[in-house]
Amino acid sequence: MRTVAEHRAVVAALLPRSTASAALPLAQAAGRPLAADLVAGRALPAFDNSAMDGYAVRAQDVTSAAEDAPVALPVTADIPAGRTDTPPLEPGTAHRIMTGSPVPVGADAIVPVEDTEPLDEPDPTYAPRADAPPTTARAANAAPHRVAVRRAPAAGRHIRRAGSDVTPGTVVMEAGTTLGAAQLGLLSALGVPQATVVPPCKVLVLSTGSELVEPGRDLLPGQIHESNGIMLAAAAREAGAEAQQSHFVADDADAFLSVLRSADADLVITSGGVSMGAYEVVKDALTERGVEFVRVAMQPGKPQGAGIVDGTPVITLPGNPVSSLVSFEVFVRPALRAAMGFRDTERPRRRAILSESLTAPAGKTQFRRGVFDSDAGTVTTVGPPGSHHLRWMAASDCLLEIAADTTALDAGAEVTVWDLTA
Template sequence: MTSHPPHGHPPEGHARHPHHARSVAEHRAAVTDLLARLAAESRVEVLPLSGALGRSLVHGFVAPLSLPPFANSQMDGYAVRSADIPDGGAELRIMPPVPAGSRPQPLQPGTTAPIMTGAMIPAGADAVVPIEKAVPDHFQEPGRHGSVALPATAPGTYVRAAGSDISVGEQALAAGTCLGPAQLGLLAALGMAEVEVYRDVSVLLVTTGDEVVEPGSALPEGKIYDSNGTLLEAAMTQAGLRVRRAGISTDNPGELQSLLRTAGRDVDLIVTTGGVSKGAYEVVRQAMADQPVDFLHVAMQPGGPQGLGTFDGIPFLGFPGNPVSCLVSFEMFLRPALSALLGAPAPRLPLHGRLSRALTSPAQKHQVRRGTLRPDGTVNLEGGESSHLMHALAGSNVLVHVPAGVTELATGDEVEVWML
């Protein structure tokens, strides 16, 4: 077929050299460009904080008030004027207590007020003496206002100053921030009940292949159970995408086209698995013959064959058919593209570990191995290089990256890993 790039032009040299392998970085950039429309203002919605977990903030957010909004006590103790207590300590007359949530009366010279954690510091007070340092070291009964012996204390001791967390007018969260529990808690602390976020991304996920059958059904000879659909649906759902499964498509190109048009007319993205290599019966390639879809090879192992373009105007990604290749393709291309455009899902943070055994890697490919990062920082490789090893993948907690150009790594060498 004649391939057409979905946006702009292919990387330099691609059109002139059909067998040129695109780099991982080039293909990730192409996927990001393909999905750029997902960051449009038309996809913004306002949600209550309770419904915004895992979404990304559309606009940067400036604090409408300071946190804390007033100076408050860090401890249960006595609010004091530090100047009232000499180095040897002093006995001060006790004023009415200051519970959290109340507005206290000003503290007069020579007096102290019992104060609870989080309560407003009275005007005139500049420090708090913890209750355990007082004599007696417990609060007196309500209604009794005697005196208490307190040690000298420096100004500011156990006082949370107003704005010590964030001051009014400061940027609280940047645009594109992925909203986790901490970020939503901050918005709530700043008085926000709802927030502008990008709509979740809807994906039509289709597994292809006459050799694939649904789990739970009988397994005829020569057939295999579909693991790609469950694997990718779980990965996408965990990343915050809204996944629509369309079942398993046969190797009939016309039937696949009909399925995509019926099930995918209102989704943001179509993802297929299988049928993108150069074999004789690659149904996805055949079904996309009249669409602006590019089928190419990425210099990556596993997951080299990739499809990218649009189907009836809807962004389309074609992942390879082997299960490990599917997951690696999602982690290397789709997840990072969404993170870059929308801020969600949160990007995988790179960590480093040391190999427990040596490995080899093809010189011109970025190899992605599966492994287990141990508490001592060592990385055990799970299984081999093959892209069908689901048991090895299930026993792994990291993807291990071996960049292009690196052909050998010895035991103890450092590698970059992404936690799964």
């Protein structure tokens, strides 16, 4: 039998890294990986700005300021956020300033408002911009004529310098970075309206079996509701692909091939029809058409297949639902994400303490369903290991990976778990 590592390599080779790229508005680029390194075209912050609400001053003018001996300065300008005509600061004066507002030329420190005290009433006719008429709101919020500084700031205090976060020419994100909330915020702050990303692979999911019936329809004896299609299509979308689910195909090789040949996809994933028995439609249809069917030394998920059919990669997964989803996690998901340019292709691996004893089959890598307690650092298996126990797959948040040369583990043993939540 082929090892898990060997079959992972075979599947990965079917899906080379995509060279496609697309420029998308930021709102549409969420969740996609960058196609190339992103180089900043401007500084961030773009100008020196205040980190506090308070007063812009020359530090040397207030070096003697103290609680019992404040320094009084005339306030000669008001600088709200967004003001573009900031006047320079003259020696011996202060400008009232708001957080994020540009620091005036001549100022080298900001005194927080809590370290000051207004000394008189503001001029009710004062307007912060030369071209703006006074209003009641402006009068109510106008700067005082004079301010008392009660604590001396050091030069440079509470000033965010231009380029202190990002300097022009800096690579701020590497190719493959997934664009989440923080990354999109940075792009927007840098004035970038679009992101060049790797578009999603188009995946077609085919479920096979004459016994399959669409959910919502009544079952006849021997029929089951189809579950693998919706499950695998959802898994492909969660991996970052664009997935479509074809209506399940009956156990007819010609009908199966007809659906396969009409597929407009970068990858076709099938489930079912790959075991050793009769009426294995996928194996019958594809054995001599480019797909190699093998047995992999794992539980669940022993019957597998992979190959190229008419130029399209095809990965065939077993039909039992747990086998199918575990096989997707082990073989398809990492290869698919690598092909789409994601940097984080693998589920995170954690080390955990087993909360119970268990046994495993000799010579096979076993993947057991479990619940990981990150606070305690422990993992507990859920449900039997059988490949049809979908209820327990739905109740798990991790897979325990048990090596092929391990047949028993005692409670307290350290094991590797695949975190399915990240």
